[in-house]
Amino acid sequence: MKKVKIALLGLGNVGRGVYNILIKNKEEIMKRSGYEIEVSKILVRSLDKYRGVEVSNDILTTNFDDIINDDSIKIVVEVMGGIEPAKEYILRAIEKNKHIVTANKMLLATEGKEVFEKADEKKVMFQYEASVAGGIPIINSINENLTANKINELYGIVNGTTNYILSKMELEGLEFDDVLEEAKEKGYAEADPTSDIEGYDAQYKLAILSALSFGTKISVDDVYREGITKIKPIDMKYASDFNMSIKLLAIAKENNGELELRVHPTMIPETHPLANVYDSFNAIFINGNAVGDLMFYGKGAGDMPTGSAVVSDIISILRKNIDTKNENPVVKDNLWNKNVKSIDDVESRYYIRLTVQDKPGVLGQITTIFGSNRVSLKSVIQKGRKHDDTLEVTLVLITHKTKEALINDSIDKLHDLRSIKSVENIIRIEDFS
Amino acid sequence: MKKVKIALLGLGNVGRGVYNILIKNKEEIMKRSGYEIEVSKILVRSLDKYRGVEVSNDILTTNFDDIINDDSIKIVVEVMGGIEPAKEYILRAIEKNKHIVTANKMLLATEGKEVFEKADEKKVMFQYEASVAGGIPIINSINENLTANKINELYGIVNGTTNYILSKMELEGLEFDDVLEEAKEKGYAEADPTSDIEGYDAQYKLAILSALSFGTKISVDDVYREGITKIKPIDMKYASDFNMSIKLLAIAKENNGELELRVHPTMIPETHPLANVYDSFNAIFINGNAVGDLMFYGKGAGDMPTGSAVVSDIISILRKNIDTKNENPVVKDNLWNKNVKSIDDVESRYYIRLTVQDKPGVLGQITTIFGSNRVSLKSVIQKGRKHDDTLEVTLVLITHKTKEALINDSIDKLHDLRSIKSVENIIRIEDFS
Numbered sequence: 128m129k130k131v132k133i134a135l136l137g138l139g140n141v142g143r144g145v146y147n148i149l150i151k152n153k154e155e156i157m158k159r160s161g162y163e164i165e166v167s168k169i170l171v172r173s174l175d176k177y178r179g180v181e182v183s184n185d186i187l188t189t190n191f192d193d194i195i196n197d198d199s200i201k202i203v204v205e206v207m208g209g210i211e212p213a214k215e216y217i218l219r220a221i222e223k224n225k226h227i228v229t230a231n232k233m234l235l236a237t238e239g240k241e242v243f244e245k246a247d248e249k250k251v252m253f254q255y256e257a258s259v260a261g262g263i264p265i266i267n268s269i270n271e272n273l274t275a276n277k278i279n280e281l282y283g284i285v286n287g288t289t290n291y292i293l294s295k296m297e298l299e300g301l302e303f304d305d306v307l308e309e310a311k312e313k314g315y316a317e318a319d320p321t322s323d324i325e326g327y328d329a330q331y332k333l334a335i336l337s338a339l340s341f342g343t344k345i346s347v348d349d350v351y352r353e354g355i356t357k358i359k360p361i362d363m364k365y366a367s368d369f370n371m372s373i374k375l376l377a378i379a380k381e382n383n384g385e386l387e388l389r390v391h392p393t394m395i396p397e398t399h400p401l402a403n404v405y406d407s408f409n410a411i412f413i414n415g416n417a418v419g420d421l422m423f424y425g426k427g428a429g430d431m432p433t434g435s436a437v438v439s440d441i442i443s444i445l446r447k448n449i450d451t452k453n454e455n456p457v458v459k460d461n462l463w464n465k466n467v468k469s470i471d472d473v474e475s476r477y478y479i480r481l482t483v484q485d486k487p488g489v490l491g492q493i494t495t496i497f498g499s500n501r502v503s504l505k506s507v508i509q510k511g512r513k514h515d516d517t518l519e520v521t522l523v524l525i526t527h528k529t530k531e532a533l534i535n536d537s538i539d540k541l542h543d544l545r546s547i548k549s550v551e552n553i554i555r556i557e558d559f560s
Numbered sequence: 561m562k563k564v565k566i567a568l569l570g571l572g573n574v575g576r577g578v579y580n581i582l583i584k585n586k587e588e589i590m591k592r593s594g595y596e597i598e599v600s601k602i603l604v605r606s607l608d609k610y611r612g613v614e615v616s617n618d619i620l621t622t623n624f625d626d627i628i629n630d631d632s633i634k635i636v637v638e639v640m641g642g643i644e645p646a647k648e649y650i651l652r653a654i655e656k657n658k659h660i661v662t663a664n665k666m667l668l669a670t671e672g673k674e675v676f677e678k679a680d681e682k683k684v685m686f687q688y689e690a691s692v693a694g695g696i697p698i699i700n701s702i703n704e705n706l707t708a709n710k711i712n713e714l715y716g717i718v719n720g721t722t723n724y725i726l727s728k729m730e731l732e733g734l735e736f737d738d739v740l741e742e743a744k745e746k747g748y749a750e751a752d753p754t755s756d757i758e759g760y761d762a763q764y765k766l767a768i769l770s771a772l773s774f775g776t777k778i779s780v781d782d783v784y785r786e787g788i789t790k791i792k793p794i795d796m797k798y799a800s801d802f803n804m805s806i807k808l809l810a811i812a813k814e815n816n817g818e819l820e821l822r823v824h825p826t827m828i829p830e831t832h833p834l835a836n837v838y839d840s841f842n843a844i845f846i847n848g849n850a851v852g853d854l855m856f857y858g859k860g861a862g863d864m865p866t867g868s869a870v871v872s873d874i875i876s877i878l879r880k881n882i883d884t885k886n887e888n889p890v891v892k893d894n895l896w897n898k899n900v901k902s903i904d905d906v907e908s909r910y911y912i913r914l915t916v917q918d919k920p921g922v923l924g925q926i927t928t929i930f931g932s933n934r935v936s937l938k939s940v941i942q943k944g945r946k947h948d949d950t951l952e953v954t955l956v957l958i959t960h961k962t963k964e965a966l967i968n969d970s971i972d973k974l975h976d977l978r979s980i981k982s983v984e985n986i987i988r989i990e991d992f993s
């Protein structure tokens with residue numbers, strides 16, 4: 128049996144998963160890769176910390192030089208996260224002809240260009256399946272198995288924390304804040320949950336997925352982003368009345384060479400396969416012009432699922448000839464130049480929840496405003512009084528398909544009406560048509 | 561732009577899809593593969609037949625020698641189906657160092673050993689994504705992206721025709737025969753539907769998937785098989801009462817190195833993701849010991865979805881160096897020797913529908929028989945009279961988990977009871993626990 132040495136940068140959640148899988152599935156991995164893998168160095172910040180995994184102190188190091196200067200290490204597995212020093216370490220490892228596996232979505236979404244190009248230049252192998260949707264093999268599928276297609280659309284539930292929260296809100300009628308607290312206690316949400324609940328994590332992932340799907344450079348800022356903090360139980364209730372579900376969707380579409388990229392809470396029909404993705408599960412729904420509709424479903428995070436992707440990437444490198452130059456391009460997002468539409472030009476249907484004064488004429492004022500913007504309303508629903516003493520009611524509007532700019536303009540005008548107490552929420556509706 | 565010549569064996573459903581995709585997505589395919597692909601020869605049986613696709617008569621041939629003797633043809637795409645002459649042609653093409661793409665499940669499931677080994681020996685590339693579940697990249701995912709896992713279980717809805725029929729029966733309360741007729745008219749079922757409705761097609765596919773998942777040789781006969789022809793609307797009705805759905809499932813499990821391989825109608829909880837796979841869609845649900853639960857969902861057949869897999873396989877060959885020897889093993893089912901359990905030893909819960917005489921003591925007789933076989937009954941449901949004049953009623957039994965052999969023995973004994981008019985149906989229940 129051939130032997131190979133690898134190094135891990137990081138021994139946190141993912142690093143631990145990788146390490147444990149290499150032990151637990153040693154026989155499978157040997158047979159499938161043809162190699163006995165030795166983790167010869169692991170970079171960490173602190174040598175003393177207890178990490179819940181038995182690792183000999185000899186292989187832990189806080190000095191990257193121990194790894195970069197060891198020519199017997201053929202693969203560097205970056206699972207430390209963050210942009211620096213991860214980027215510097217990866218670039219230096221590539222320079223030394225080491226192959227790379229990484230799970231770092233933030234790095235790839237923001238500074239991917241430089242590391243991909245460096246890998247191409249040095250002809251090392253570069254794998255990053257774990258960077259999006261953990262254990263779901265979506266990146267390799269797009270890069271290798273759907274290449275015959277022009278991808279038309281991609282819809283992803285790519286953040287487990289927010290899907291867990293929305294699932295609880297939907298199924299148990301709970302308030303956002305309460306579920307968030309519970310999620311923190313259970314370890315489903317981080318102490319600072321901003322990146323998840325405000326959609327930044329999903330934004331990174333969509334930037335990566337759409338760059339690969341459409342073969343074009345995408346900057347993270349090209350992706351419109353909105354989090355889930357404004358969703359209320361009453362929105363869930365209305366959604367359910369319309370046979371809809373609310374999910375944080377990462378949406379990418381191409382129309383005539385123009386892209387639409389956005390992450391936001393979205394009402395989708397209950398009958399759509401994505402509507403049945405609950406708890407911390409992830410799913411990516413893709414439409415290709417040959418393959419039609421496809422969906423991938425699984426665990427988007429966690430030590431073992433993410434470790435599964437990382438270790439499978441290591442095996443796929445080992446199956447190729449690690450001592451010869453890699454002939455396959457690592458850069459896959461430079462085939463076309465495509466424009467990204469401004470969110471103002473994106474078309475959608477909208478759910479708009481208002482608190483208005485309960486008096487004659489209000490509805491007329493509202494429909495006049497939308498009408499003057501050529502926004503046509505599919506339905507207007509008024510249910511009961513909010514408080515008996517305020518004489519305010521909840522009004523829900525569902526629009527037909529229209530441009531975002533026209534909705535925004537209408538909402539601005541609504542704010543000027545004295546009869547409109549407040550615009551409580553606006554949620555885009557996706558019909559998948 | 562580099563150019564490459566390929567040949568198609570067959571221009572039926574799949575061949576047409578491949579040909580059309582190569583034209584329609586020419587630019588995508590060129591950019592992604594680095595090659596301009598020319599289909600320089602297509603093997604057919606008849607030169608005159610109209611096939612709904614515009615192909616110059618110069619490239620059609622009925623003589624395989626035109627392909628095998630043309631050294632400029634680098635890839636042979638076998639989409640003709642059947643065992644012979646497909647097998648002979650593939651073996652001869654490999655001998656001439658041509659790379660192979662095939663969609664032929666029947667060939668791979670029954671005679672795969674010989675062609676895989678030949679490809680290994682000659683070090684040509686051999687791709688067969690389209691052979692299972694059409695456009696869903698399940699084969700490459702198992703072979704490349706889940707390799708870090710020990711796969712515990714796999715459950716597939718891998719036959720679109722039967723899923724279409726069962727969906728219609730479930731959602732519209734129709735009889736099997738009526739839906740089958742309608743499916744034939746609509747082209748969802750073939751004139752001779754035996755291979756689909758009796759589960760042979762799913763049996764081939766499960767043989768391929770399980771050989772790859774468990775890394776062991778599987779003979780088609782190792783896979784227990786039962787079709788869907790005995791399912792009645794009343795079974796659908798009972799399933800629904802139990803919050804279950806009936807699907808033709810291809811099931812593979814490993815326990816302590818022993819495999820369980822079976823294709824049969826199965827009652828599954830309505831809440832399981834597979835229960836929501838309707839119409840002609842396919843889905844494969846996998847549990848790996850690292851990745852956890854994963855599901856792949858999409859079109860399992862049809863010219864374009866299947867063509868998507870074939871053309872993506874062609875691109876993946878072109879991305880490697882087609883002029884050097886392939887170093888990666890093609891044979892992936894020879895890593896372990898694993899035993900396949902007899903169906904008699906398989907454990908499951910069972911739904912048993914009987915017609916019995918409506919008189920005192922019958923229930924006691926039945927429970928005594930099951931009890932003597934240590935089969936414990938979870939519930940017994942009796943609803944209304946069948947015919948007022950026959951004094952017969954329908955009785956449905958749900959068992960706890962038990963061995964198939966004990967069920968069969970119990971059923972044999974039931975047949976001896978004069979009060980049992982008939983054992984109408986037996987359907988296995990899967991709880992995914």
Ligand SMILES: NC(=O)c1ccc[n+]([C@@H]2O[C@H](COP(=O)([O-])OP(=O)(O)OC[C@H]3O[C@@H](n4cnc5c(N)ncnc54)[C@H](OP(=O)(O)O)[C@@H]3O)[C@@H](O)[C@H]2O)c1
Nearest residue numbers: 137138139140141171172173206207208230231428429433
């Ligand atoms: N967690 C998931 O489920 C998941 C899923 C998909 C992708 N990812 C990605 O995987 C990466 C790792 O995530 P994680 O959850 O495993 O992170 P984590 O638990 O915070 O672990 C980070 C590890 O890297 C080490 N590290 C961080 N900065 C370092 C530095 N400057 N020098 C040396 N060592 C350093 C830490 O060392 P100490 O142990 O000494 O602190 C720790 O072992 C991230 O890019 C993340 O986006 C994570």
Ligand SMILES: NC(=O)c1ccc[n+]([C@@H]2O[C@H](COP(=O)([O-])OP(=O)(O)OC[C@H]3O[C@@H](n4cnc5c(N)ncnc54)[C@H](OP(=O)(O)O)[C@@H]3O)[C@@H](O)[C@H]2O)c1
Nearest residue numbers: 570571572573574604605606639640641663664861862866
């Ligand atoms: N149909 C699907 O959706 C699907 C999905 C997945 C996999 N597959 C697999 O793909 C393969 C092809 O299926 P298909 O549906 O495309 O079959 P098909 O429509 O029956 O087409 C078969 C083609 O092969 C040609 N052919 C057959 N035997 C031949 C022979 N002895 N010599 C020369 N040409 C011969 C036929 O020529 P003529 O045109 O002259 O008759 C025809 O063009 C099968 O292995 C099938 O299992 C099919």
